[in-house]
Amino acid sequence: MSVHPISHPLVKHKLGLMRAADISTKSFRELACEVAKLLTYEATQNLEMEPATIEGWNGSPIEVEQIKGKKVTIVPILRAGLGMLDGVTDLIPSARISVVGLYRNEETLEPVPYFEKFVSALDERLAIVIDPMLATGGSMVATLDMLKERGCQQIKVIVLVAAPEGIERVEKAYPDIEIYTASIDERLDENGYIVPGLGDAGDKIFGTR
Numbered sequence: 074m075s076v077h078p079i080s081h082p083l084v085k086h087k088l089g090l091m092r093a094a095d096i097s098t099k100s101f102r103e104l105a106c107e108v109a110k111l112l113t114y115e116a117t118q119n120l121e122m123e124p125a126t127i128e129g130w131n132g133s134p135i136e137v138e139q140i141k142g143k144k145v146t147i148v149p150i151l152r153a154g155l156g157m158l159d160g161v162t163d164l165i166p167s168a169r170i171s172v173v174g175l176y177r178n179e180e181t182l183e184p185v186p187y188f189e190k191f192v193s194a195l196d197e198r199l200a201i202v203i204d205p206m207l208a209t210g211g212s213m214v215a216t217l218d219m220l221k222e223r224g225c226q227q228i229k230v231i232v233l234v235a236a237p238e239g240i241e242r243v244e245k246a247y248p249d250i251e252i253y254t255a256s257i258d259e260r261l262d263e264n265g266y267i268v269p270g271l272g273d274a275g276d277k278i279f280g281t282r
């Protein structure tokens with residue numbers, strides 16, 4: 074597995090703003106979307122291209138490059154993953170969307186599934202899983218299990234913040250998966266929250282704090 078911490082100044086600056094204790098719901102939501110967009114740009118850098126011939130402005134045929142017919146499904150993990158969705162679809166507007174609903178049991182920290190709706194032909198698609206937080210990694214591994222069970226072969230993960238513990242858990246279960254993140258933070262605290270982290274990303278995006 075490769076982990077790609079994205080150190081672009083815009084990503085670092087915007088993520089830094091998201092860490093402020095007094096950030097508003099509006100700002101947190103806007104920044105989550107903007108950082109997601111920048112990470113999507115990085116995560117799609119090596120998509121395969123193919124040449125195509127089109128009619129140019131003066132009627133002459135011209136050679137252009139197009140993204141090779143790879144179908145994409147974006148997979149937000151509810152709830153918090155929805156806060157990144159608009160940023161990703163801004164760059165990949167024709168992507169299909171699969172949804173996975175999980176919440177973390179506050180005592181065991183294990184993921185509890187409550188919803189799933191996948192698009193068809195997962196075996197032919199690149200899946201881009203999005204969630205702001207990769208903490209223990211339980212929610213992400215559960216989502217990757219669902220995708221793999223349905224035949225999905227190419228998967229990328231985009232998270233705003235990752236804990237080393239979560240990266241390790243995903244790496245153990247799925248060594249072939251690439252993770253794009255705006256930051257690898259220090260550690261998890263005794264309640265399974267990422268430090269320094271962002272706090273509860275779902276609560277901040279939905280205003281349920």
Ligand SMILES: O=P(O)(O)OC[C@H]1O[C@H](OP(=O)(O)OP(=O)(O)O)[C@H](O)[C@@H]1O
Nearest residue numbers: 151152153176177208209210211212275
């Ligand atoms: O790596 P893990 O230890 O599994 O923790 C990360 C998960 O926790 C958060 O979701 P939460 O359970 O708070 O649900 P929510 O998005 O509905 O707030 C977050 O958005 C991840 O999905």
Ligand SMILES: O=c1cc[nH]c(=O)[nH]1
Nearest residue numbers: 208266267272273274
């Ligand atoms: O730090 C964390 C860990 C899990 N879920 C969050 O929203 N934040």
Ligand SMILES: [Mg+2]
Nearest residue numbers: 273274275276
């Ligand atoms: Mg939450």
